Amino acid sequence: MSRIGVVTFPGTLDDHDALRAVKLAGADPVPLWHASDSLNGVDAIILPGGFSYGDYLRCGAIARFAPIMGEVITAAGAGMPVLGICNGFQVLCESHLLEGAMIRNEGRKxxxxxxxxxxxxxxxxxxxxxxxxxxxxxxxxxxEGNFRADPDTLHKLEENNQVVFRYVGNPNGSLNDIAGITNERGNVVGLMPHPEHSVEMLxxxxxxxxxxxTSVQHFLVATA
Known part of the structure; x- marks a missing residue:
């Protein structure tokens, strides 16, 4: 059974939702603490959303320096699947695992x-x-889900097929309707919407x- 770790940062709200989603999908959910320097042997990592720790400085800026992020960066570089959701997406951008940045929503709402x-x-x-x-x-x-990138970066993301999701009806002003992106290797994905909240009709x-x-589990099985 795949072991999927979910990192808890100070003030995280959606870590338990992500852990539940992992369990519903049939994998083994593994809680990970931001101050740890161990990934506890997981096969994939989720940086959940729902916190605003350090956002007064810049979205995701403080969490990027959590001790566990050194391990996440190393693991991602070696090919481990990493998913950043909402604030987790911001942390991936701040960690330079993904390109671009997020600013306040258009209309500031x-x-x-x-x-x-x-x-x-x-x-x-x-x-x-x-x-x-x-x-x-x-x-x-x-x-703060308004995706921004300089023209060269935006062109690169589009040309390399690194835009993973687009909004249908842009809610926040994100450039090119971008809702989620990936790195060139395809193992690191970040998006602003919350898939962990859309796993049960209830x-x-x-x-x-x-x-x-389920996608990440099928990938892990296929590459085992």
Missing amino acids: FICRHQRLRVESNDTTWTCDFAEGQEIIIVLKNG TGESRDGLVFF
């Missing part, structure tokens, strides 16, 4: 709603069970988020 996304790439460890062009519904909740409009967690 917090957004909380079910959001339609289009799958632009299934060539990643976290999206291989999706179909390219598929539209899915995932919960979105953020105040709490959402779809179970589309569960596919993220």
